[in-house]
Amino acid sequence: MTKIKSPADLEALRRQVTERYANKRIITVCSGTGCRAYGAQKVSDAFAQELTRHGLTDQFVLKQSGCHGFCERGPIVVIFPEEICYLSVKEQDIPEIISETLLAGKKIERLMFKDENDRIIPFEHDIPFYKYQERIILANNTRIDSRSIEDYIQVGGYSALAKVLSAMQPDEVLGLIKKAYLRGRGGGGFPAGQKWETTRNAPNKIKYVIVNADEGDPGAYMNRSVLEGNPHSVLEGLIIAGYTIGANEGFIYVRQEYPLALDNIHKAITDAENYGLLGDHIFGSSFSFTVKVHRGAGAFVSGESSALMTALEGKVGEPRLKYIKTAVSGLWEKPSNLNNVETYANVPLIINNGVDWFTRIGTKNNYGTKVFSLVGKVQNTGLVEVPLGTTLRKIIYDIGGGIRGGKRFKAVQTGGPSGGCLPEDKLDLPVDFDELTQSGSMMGSGGIIVMDEDSCIVDVARYFIKFLTEESCGKCLPCREGLAQMLKVLNRITEGRGREGDVELLLDISELLEASLCALGTTAANPVLTTIQYFRNEYDTHIRQKTCPAHVCKALTFYYITPEKCTGCMLCLKQCPVDAILGDRKLVHVIDQNKCTKCGTCFEVCPKKIRAVVKISPADRLPETPSTPIPVKKGQKKQ
16 A cells, blocks of 8 residues: 555546546445445345356446435445436345346336336436435445545545645635635534634644534434545545644544444544555645544533533533633643534535635525435435525425325424424525524524424423433533423423413523523523424413324323224234233224223224224213124124
8 A cells, every 4th residue: 555645646546546447337335324224234245246146346346335315215226327226125136136237237117216106217316305405515425435545535535635735824724714604514503714713823732623423413313424424524624624723633523322433434544544644744744633533422412512522531521611612722721623524524625616616505604505314204204415595395395205194294393402393384494504593493413303293292392301301411500400390391281281371481491591501401492482482372282171182192192992983803902012902803892091001003003994093182081982892883894
């Protein structure tokens, strides 16, 4: 292995790798965590065996790529240069793909995407989920081997670093980042250039640059997927930041729960060191830089800047008073710049493509793209990258395919557990740092959770407050006690014990939380405040009528089998986990309410065209039911 000592060496290696792939077709198997859970490794192994068996290894290159984004349809296989895309691939499909597609040039329709009109869409870029996105951060996730530094170099990797170290002064780089108005993608949206400048000008020779990959929001996995699929893009951005700020040491703080991301970033660092892109005198310059990885212990609060730095020091991850900013006195009381994974991944793109290119994407003061995790009651879940300013409607309906099962949209929660829940009349809201904040929500790290008519908005607020209560470090009283009391009130309401004045009490506690030490507490009330603002009637219904309109809150829901509809099919009886259903074939079933745990299994398994099992509220009064099973009436057909 020859070390890269100059930009010319880098370009020579790039040409060498390009020639190696010349006249070869590329097969990429999505090998992110989601696809691995579906068996992607077996798919990749099967490809390797079949390609060898057919003697095709000189014609095709097999790559295990990062996350392709369309996670619920994995494992995903894409064949280049055509971009033929196969979804939900299994290892037994590989011989057919080899013989039919690779050798005979035929497409396998059963493995391709079908739209709502059953139209086959063979190419990845034409699938609606991808078609309406603009991918710059995730662009190479589908094309490169996530563990190959040479693949990253072949698509232009480390050219930005070469340009910076060979032809630019730190002030020039800082000027570009400031002019591009790159805002931090970790949630706050603070201008990265301004933060870099503060750290650079802080009065201390020793400075640090840190990557925040402590992603703990429920349903969010953007940072994980970038680190898994293209770790060198983050590493290159970090090195450039170190050079610009005057730091010779960097840290990457990664959640312990991200084993693949940890493995890939460790390999990326080792390979960069071996190629001379980390260490002493990078590209023959006077600049030296090293990187260490720190495994986070899984505390949500450690995503906050001062708590993360406290954890890096080997202490309990608790926030500190920020009368002095961490950019001036952070890790070991030295000036420390902290940005998240996605922010650093943008840096090489800005250096290579220019400020004008970057600011043409997005809206004023919200430039570039943002990666979101789109989850919940939506047809197409996964990772979505769109220009800032894209509307919620476009994300949910054009990319996400709308609400599952034709049900009615109810709300969307953005920004993680501290984000707000927005109603249908906010769907045309541009998704950027400023607009979301004005509506009572926030960008957060980029989680988008879609809810339909079957979601209880009060229970949703209770869920997120429970999460935040458990994740609070307990250091400051407003957060520790305020969240506990807020959860107590929400539990009371969802259990049918709500009383007049509870909503006003929640609003009072929300004001108390604003005095918290860190953003976990100061933003924690958002789910409650927005659900009260936009869905006050649901709180009132829970409190005054002791009814949950969505039939989610267990204490306010009963399951009842309608005698006139029951066909005695026994599906609910067989699936009930607590044997609370009495009956037999051709006998109307009865639910023993004393045994029923209200898990909802009976409702889910009852044939939809019959729907003998229904949900009712205490206010509806439980209908009289037979004490023992009775014969099915004549005319009720068994399913």
